[in-house]
Amino acid sequence: MPFMHGLMPLRRTFYYLFTGKDQVQGRCTSVRYGFSSTAIKRRTARCSRFRFWHWAQLQYKNPRVQLIKHVDTVITPFARAYLKDGREVLFDLEGMTREEIESRIARTLGKTELVEKREELMEIVKLNPADFGSKCKRQCMCEIQGTASMYSITAST
Structure with a gap:
């Protein structure tokens, strides 16, 4: 099986999926992520690394959020989040590393540490x-x- 060679199997382990920090708040319904695989490599190489390493974690940590990939639709990489109240949040991801992309999405759409702690305690006390x-x-x-x-x-x- 070709996907069992190299770094591919690591991204599918439960431990790796569970360690993801990107947990989107409940007000977000879907996130679109667009990038170009044929554009200039230095523009999109970092964004494709984010997609390679963090996409599965996003899907695992946010089962109620629809995640959509748009490959080769635009030249510049972007992410667009749709909120329940009809608003849209647009992220320009050009020239950002995967850590910067992860922190920007977590700061804007993610849950705060206080909310995460409260949910964790509610799960224990439930x-x-x-x-x-x-x-x-x-x-x-x-x-x-x-x-x-x-x-x-x-x-x-």
């Missing part, structure tokens, strides 16, 4: 609705509509 007890949402199973208590079953038989 209670299972099937749990019962003093620190849970329901004290006893008999509080759920449709469940019979032990006393009503024995009294009717």
Whole structure:
């Protein structure tokens, strides 16, 4: 298999996908990324490295965001994000390294560290609705509509 040689398999490992920092906020619906593979190499080489290394991470970290690649549609590389309220955010990526592109997208569309920490804590604290007890949402199973208590079953038989 040709894709299992070189650096290609590294980009598909779970650890590499999980270490991606590009997590877009919920207000973004889709991101278009356009570049030219036939233009002058020094213009687009850096952007193609971003696409090579970070595209899979973007897809993994943002499952609800539609990511679209436009190859050979324009000469200068760009990224355009569409927000839920109808606005568009345009990024000019010409001459930027992959780290600069990643930081620009993270600064503009990404979640802040405070939001990420809060979501992480909410995931930890998230209670299972099937749990019962003093620190849970329901004290006893008999509080759920449709469940019979032990006393009503024995009294009717």
